[in-house]
Amino acid sequence: xxxxxxxxxxxxxxxxxxxxxxxxxxxxxxxxxxxxxxxxxxxxxxxxxxxxxxxxxxxxxxxxxxxxxxxxxxxxxxxxxxxxxxxxxxxxxxxxxxxxxxxxxxxxxxxxxxxxxxxxxxxxxx
Numbered sequence: 001x002x003x004x005x006x007x008x009x010x011x012x013x014x015x016x017x018x019x020x021x022x023x024x025x026x027x028x029x030x031x032x033x034x035x036x037x038x039x040x041x042x043x044x045x046x047x048x049x050x051x052x053x054x055x056x057x058x059x060x061x062x063x064x065x066x067x068x069x070x071x072x073x074x075x076x077x078x079x080x081x082x083x084x085x086x087x088x089x090x091x092x093x094x095x096x097x098x099x100x101x102x103x104x105x106x107x108x109x110x111x112x113x114x115x116x117x118x119x120x121x122x123x124x125x126x
Contacts, residue, residue, distance in 0.1 A: 001044055003056050004065045010045040014055075017044045023064040032058055 001008050008017045018029035033040050036054050038047075047055070063071065079087030089096040095105045 001047075001052065003059050006065055008044055010043070012044060013041050014038065014044060014047075015040045018059070021059065021064050023062070023068040024059070028062075032062075 001010065003018075004021060006021050008020055014033055015026055015029045018024050018032065019026050024032070030040060032055070036051075036058050038051055038055065076087070076090050080091050081087070086096045093109055094101060095108050099105055101109070
């Protein structure tokens with residue numbers, strides 16, 4: 001089944017399957033299902049066509065998938081354009097929220113030191 005341009009697995013419970021959408025987590029999926037009175041533990045393949053339409057309409061009222069990704073990218077671009085601290089951290093590929101970088105942040109910057117010189121520098125011969 002496709003909702004908001006993304007495929008949702010058929011053999012999972014609805015609250016887990018809806019969390020496959022970008023911008024919908026388990027708690028917001030539970031809120032959506034409670035709002036339209038569909039049991040949380042119902043499988044996606046067991047939905048009636050009327051429930052599918054109702055679910056699709058409810059999810060599409062929210063900002064999810066491509067539109068949300070676009071908003072996040074525009075926010076990051078704005079931070080880079082005004083050259084604030086967080087924008088400079090985004091452009092350098094470093095953590096933007098105050099984490100330490102001497103020992104951690106491997107996932108953000110890879111396995112490369114970008115803040116300080118690692119090891120000793122060799123003296124150049126003149």
